[in-house]
Amino acid sequence: MLYFSRWKIISILAVIVLGFVYAAPNLLSKETREALPGGWAPHRAMTLGLDLQGGSHILLQVDEATLRAEKLETLQDDIRRILREARIGYRFARSGDNAVNVTIRETTDIASARDKLGELTRPVAGGLFGQASISEVAMNEPSSGVLRLTLTEEGIRNSMSHAVTQSLEVVRKRIDELGTTEPVVQRQGDDRVLVQVPGFDDPARLKDIIGQTAKLTFHLVSTEMSAEEALQGRPPAGTRILYEESDPPVPYLIESRAMVEGEDLVDAQPGFDQRTNEPIVTFRFDTRGATRFCQVTSANVGRPFAIVLDEQIISAPVIRDAICGGSGQISGNFTVESANDLAVLLRAGALPAKLDVIEERTVGPGLGADSIEAGKIASIVGGIAVIVFMLAIYGFLGVLANIALIANISLIVAVLSVLGATLTLPGIAGIVLTVGMAVDSNVLIYERVREERRNGRSLIQSFDAGFKQALATIIDANITTLIAAVILFYLGSGPIRGFAVTLAIGVITTVFTAYTFTRLMVALWVRYRRPTKLPARLFGILPEDTSLKFMRYRRIAFPVSGIVALASIVLFFTASLNYGIDFKGGTLIEVQSKAAVADVGDVRSRLAGLNIGEVQVQNFGSPADVLIRVESQGAGDSAEQSAEAKVRTALESDFDLRRVEVVGPTVSGELAQTGTIAVIVSLIAIMIYIWFRFEWQFSLGAVIATLHDVILTIGMFAVLRLDFSLSSIAAILTIVGYSLNDTVVVYDRIRENLRKYKKMPIPQLLDMSINQTLSRTILTSSTTLVALFSLYFLGGEVLSSFTFAMIFGIFVGTYSSIFVAAPVLILFNLRPGQVGALSSETAETVDAGSTEGI
Numbered sequence: 001m002l003y004f005s006r007w008k009i010i011s012i013l014a015v016i017v018l019g020f021v022y023a024a025p026n027l028l029s030k031e032t033r034e035a036l037p038g039g040w041a042p043h044r045a046m047t048l049g050l051d052l053q054g055g056s057h058i059l060l061q062v063d064e065a066t067l068r069a070e071k072l073e074t075l076q077d078d079i080r081r082i083l084r085e086a087r088i089g090y091r092f093a094r095s096g097d098n099a100v101n102v103t104i105r106e107t108t109d110i111a112s113a114r115d116k117l118g119e120l121t122r123p124v125a126g127g128l129f130g131q132a133s134i135s136e137v138a139m140n141e142p143s144s145g146v147l148r149l150t151l152t153e154e155g156i157r158n159s160m161s162h163a164v165t166q167s168l169e170v171v172r173k174r175i176d177e178l179g180t181t182e183p184v185v186q187r188q189g190d191d192r193v194l195v196q197v198p199g200f201d202d203p204a205r206l207k208d209i210i211g212q213t214a215k216l217t218f219h220l221v222s223t224e225m226s227a228e229e230a231l232q233g234r235p236p237a238g239t240r241i242l243y244e245e246s247d248p249p250v251p252y253l254i255e256s257r258a259m260v261e262g263e264d265l266v267d268a269q270p271g272f273d274q275r276t277n278e279p280i281v282t283f284r285f286d287t288r289g290a291t292r293f294c295q296v297t298s299a300n301v302g303r304p305f306a307i308v309l310d311e312q313i314i315s316a317p318v319i320r321d322a323i324c325g326g327s328g329q330i331s332g333n334f335t336v337e338s339a340n341d342l343a344v345l346l347r348a349g350a351l352p353a354k355l356d357v358i359e360e361r362t363v364g365p366g367l368g369a370d371s372i373e374a375g376k377i378a379s380i381v382g383g384i385a386v387i388v389f390m391l392a393i394y395g396f397l398g399v400l401a402n403i404a405l406i407a408n409i410s411l412i413v414a415v416l417s418v419l420g421a422t423l424t425l426p427g428i429a430g431i432v433l434t435v436g437m438a439v440d441s442n443v444l445i446y447e448r449v450r451e452e453r454r455n456g457r458s459l460i461q462s463f464d465a466g467f468k469q470a471l472a473t474i475i476d477a478n479i480t481t482l483i484a485a486v487i488l489f490y491l492g493s494g495p496i497r498g499f500a501v502t503l504a505i506g507v508i509t510t511v512f513t514a515y516t517f518t519r520l521m522v523a524l525w526v527r528y529r530r531p532t533k534l535p536a537r538l539f540g541i542l543p544e545d546t547s548l549k550f551m552r553y554r555r556i557a558f559p560v561s562g563i564v565a566l567a568s569i570v571l572f573f574t575a576s577l578n579y580g581i582d583f584k585g586g587t588l589i590e591v592q593s594k595a596a597v598a599d600v601g602d603v604r605s606r607l608a609g610l611n612i613g614e615v616q617v618q619n620f621g622s623p624a625d626v627l628i629r630v631e632s633q634g635a636g637d638s639a640e641q642s643a644e645a646k647v648r649t650a651l652e653s654d655f656d657l658r659r660v661e662v663v664g665p666t667v668s669g670e671l672a673q674t675g676t677i678a679v680i681v682s683l684i685a686i687m688i689y690i691w692f693r694f695e696w697q698f699s700l701g702a703v704i705a706t707l708h709d710v711i712l713t714i715g716m717f718a719v720l721r722l723d724f725s726l727s728s729i730a731a732i733l734t735i736v737g738y739s740l741n742d743t744v745v746v747y748d749r750i751r752e753n754l755r756k757y758k759k760m761p762i763p764q765l766l767d768m769s770i771n772q773t774l775s776r777t778i779l780t781s782s783t784t785l786v787a788l789f790s791l792y793f794l795g796g797e798v799l800s801s802f803t804f805a806m807i808f809g810i811f812v813g814t815y816s817s818i819f820v821a822a823p824v825l826i827l828f829n830l831r832p833g834q835v836g837a838l839s840s841e842t843a844e845t846v847d848a849g850s851t852e853g854i
Contacts, residue, residue: 004523012520015512016407022414046416047182048198049424049498051363055198056206059359060171062163062191064156066354068098071151071159075137076100078120079149086116099150101142110145117147134158160191163353167193171210171355173348178209193355203362203660204648205341207641211355213310214345216262219254220296221304221316227251242306244313245333252313254306259296264289268346270339273331279339281330283346290326298322309342357641360662374796379428379435382790383409386435386783393779394446396535400521401442404513408438411509412502426499426727426802428795434506435787440477440780441514444745445470447776453534454545460526462534467519473748474515476693480744481737482507483689484682488733491678499730503737546771550818551763554826557819565708568715577717580725581663583672585632587644590659591651593624598655600626606650612643621796625658640664675729679710682733686740694747697828702743705821709739709812716808727802735809738784742777742817749773750822754830762830766822781814 004012026045050057076092079102083090089105090113104113123133136155142148164187171193172185184196200206222239230241230253240256243249267284285293297305297319306316307330314332334342386405390398412431416423449466457465482504489500525531581588593599600617603626607615613631620627628647633639644662651657663671683703691699713732717724749769757765785807792803 004520009520012516016517019407019411019414022417023410026413026417044417046413046423047420049422050196050198051424053198054363055196056200056203057361058195058207058357060193060211060355061358062160063354063356064160067159067163068156075149075151079117082116083113086112088113095148099148102147104145107145114147117149120149164191164193166352167355170349170351171195174209174344177344177348203360207357209341209344211357212345213351213354215310215350216346217258217308218260219258219306219308220300221306222253222255225253227253242308242311242313244316252306252316260289260293262346262350265346268343270343278331279334279336281339281343282327283330284327294322294324356638358664360660362660374794378791378795379431381794382787383435385786385790386439389783389786390439392538395538397446400518401439404518405438407517408509408513412505415505421501422498424498426730427502430499430502430506434510438510438514439783441474441510442518443776443779444473450534451772459531459533463522463526471515473745474511476744476748477741478507478511479689480686480740483685484733484737487678487682487685488730491674546774548771549767550770551767551823554823558823561708561820565711568711571715571718575718577724578721580723581661582725585640585663587630587640588661589628589647589657590620591626591655592658593655597623598626607647610646610650612646671726678729679732682736694751697825697830698747700828701821701824702740704824705743705816706736706739708816708820709735709809712812713805713809722801728805731802731805734806735813738809739813739816742813743821745776746770746773746817746822762826770818770822777814781810785810
């Protein structure tokens with residue numbers, strides 16, 4: 001195991017050097033990186049998430065109900081046009097939300113009407129990726145003389161797909177007009193558009209820009225009667241009432257048919273009226289639009305002409321002269337910013353369907369900078385603490401472990417940079433956690449080397465056996481964590497996926513640096529220094545060889561664990577959890593007072609009269625920071641946005657908004673479901689893996705111990721009333737991985753001893769196995785806790801509950817691997833004969849790693 005050929009040494013060192021090289025740009029400023037030679041020098045750095053650099057994350061969903069209504073309206077218009085052209089008498093009647101019944105007045109016209117309307121049922125080109133043609137309308141004859149035309153579900157799905165595709169382009173154009181850098185606009189699922197705009201700290205304006213349909217039309221104002229008369233009676237056929245944006249709103253009776261539409265525009269620019277110096281928007285038509293506009297204005301000189309944007313009249317000027325130049329201007333109650341925004345909307349074009357904001361997460365640049373600083377400090381302090389700890393425990397071997405740890409972090413950063421992955425605040429937590437867990441493999445190896453040395457082997461043999469026997473345990477322990485990370489990536493979203501990516505990369509680089517790179521450094525040290533004894537510890541936490549009787553206490557530990565787990569379950573169903581907005585919907589806003597100290601009572605009084613339901617206000621972090629939680633409005637996704645706007649308006653004069661999270665009922669229900677599925681699927685996947693690697697008793701024992709840890713962690717959330725959010729799910733899944741890591745290490749040693757000591761009583765064998773791995777368990781838990789405590793005290797309020805759950809999970813996981821996972825094997829009547837026998841040579845050396853064939 002300590003022999004390396006020259007090409008292996010070169011390959012390993014090349015990987016380490018490349019890791020440092022590709023991680024180096026993250027230490028340089030953006031200007032310095034851009035000045036690097038583009039041909040050969042790595043210049044790509046990690047992308048910072050919105051929670052670190054500030055910005056807005058908005059998830060939009062195509063409003064299916066509105067789309068259906070518009071499609072049905074279009075269908076009615078088409079039916080009306082076809083039958084009028086054919087001079088066929090008819091009557092309309094709605095049939096539910098998707099169909100129209102057309103009653104033909106004359107029996108002799110039924111066949112002709114059926115034939116004419118049949119053109120609406122012809123297949124149209126399919127949606128994306130070369131799908132087959134589909135029929136958007138189906139027609140049948142429920143009774144004599146009645147034709148029913150129905151919008152098909154496949155047609156609706158096709159329209160939704162087209163609407164999302166077109167919306168992507170329109171939204172992208174609108175955001176590009178704002179001049180932001182590196183925005184993300186992408187499809188999410190079948191009916192959603194995800195928008196992420198780094199560095200943009202005005203979410204209200206962003207939502208107005210991307211969420212407004214911006215359908216511009218020009219209508220003649222009806223002269224048949226006044227709007228007041230139409231309001232008191234019934235508007236004439238072919239007209240409708242719309243209101244002008246003013247205070248109070250002014251009604252206008254306009255003709256329903258648009259004379260000119262905004263799709264004929266080729267340009268729109270903000271400007272100022274030369275007479276009044278008020279902000280206006282100038283526009284220019286294409287040839288078709290200019291011709292139509294000229295015809296309409298020429299024929300209607302002296303009549304008012306309503307300019308309508310999304311069913312609201314912007315202005316209704318009187319046509320003084322024919323406008324045949326192909327251009328014009330829109331005036332109204334504009335500010336400079338609103339005129340510019342309207343020009344942006346008109347240039348980008350109208351959305352094909354209404355988009356609803358169903359999730360919003362915004363972080364101000366100030367909070368982002370604070371998060372970066374807190375993450376840096378927590379990472380540096382945690383890293384230094386772990387390095388000092390390893391030096392104190394292992395001396396020179398600790399130096400080698402620390403070199404491997406630094407290389408490990410460099411590889412993580414390098415991979416994230418090369419992949420263009422986004423580093424989020426939970427991602428920093430993943431790196432800090434990796435720092436704590438990365439030493440586990442080194443501790444496994446070093447403790448096994450010391451054990452082999454105590455058993456009388458030479459130094460070279462001890463190192464060789466230590467690396468060889470630790471390999472299987474390292475692989476098993478890290479794969480369980482990797483399974484949890486992969487499942488979290490596929491079922492998580494946003495920053496939690498960033499945490500999963502960082503953790504998964506950390507698991508892979510940890511196995512490489514701890515086993516391969518550390519082994520290479522040890523081999524070179526042994527080859528050139530030829531030591532005769534192991535480097536001494538500077539101090540020891542535990543005696544070298546313990547003989548504690550753990551199984552003696554199983555009759556106490558089992559009932560206590562059962563009672564606590566049962567109490568946690570009862571608390572979960574009675575007191576429930578303090579669910580965050582991720583799971584129950586609502587609004588969370590973090591504000592910072594412009595004064596030195598925030599007046600929480602004043603904030604409560606301002607929000608009390610807004611009629612937005614229950615509002616919780618509390619101090620958060622510094623005395624100037626306040627956290628506001630608004631309960632779910634229970635009236636759909638739009639109601640959540642209205643509540644957020646009311647809070648913003650009430651506080652913006654005296655407070656700066658640092659963070660806004662709005663989760664509607666649609667997303668919150670999905671997050672609750674995927675979170676539950678993530679935990680269940682990860683447990684099943686890990687159980688299958690352990691069943692494959694061990695015997696069924698070990699598999700069930702590992703799952704029981706892990707469920708114990710999960711249930712107790714949930715109980716802790718219930719007792720302390722900590723906020724239970726997506727980050728809590730990430731913490732639970734990480735605890736699952738860590739707990740199984742600990743359990744697998746103990747199980748590997750139990751399996752090894754079962755093969756070696758076939759006549760030893762099971763309780764005695766379990767005690768021996770736990771004592772043999774006890775130093776590793778304590779050392780690994782200590783290093784991980786050192787890193788987590790630095791994150792808890794220095795990482796900021798946002799990560800505090802996540803980190804506290806992790807700290808609690810470390811203690812519970814360590815307890816369960818000793819007092820639950822091991823004793824449960826006695827309950828399942830495990831016997832030495834149930835474990836495969838070793839060859840005589842392997843049994844003599846207890847080479848468990850080689851018997852597994854890894």
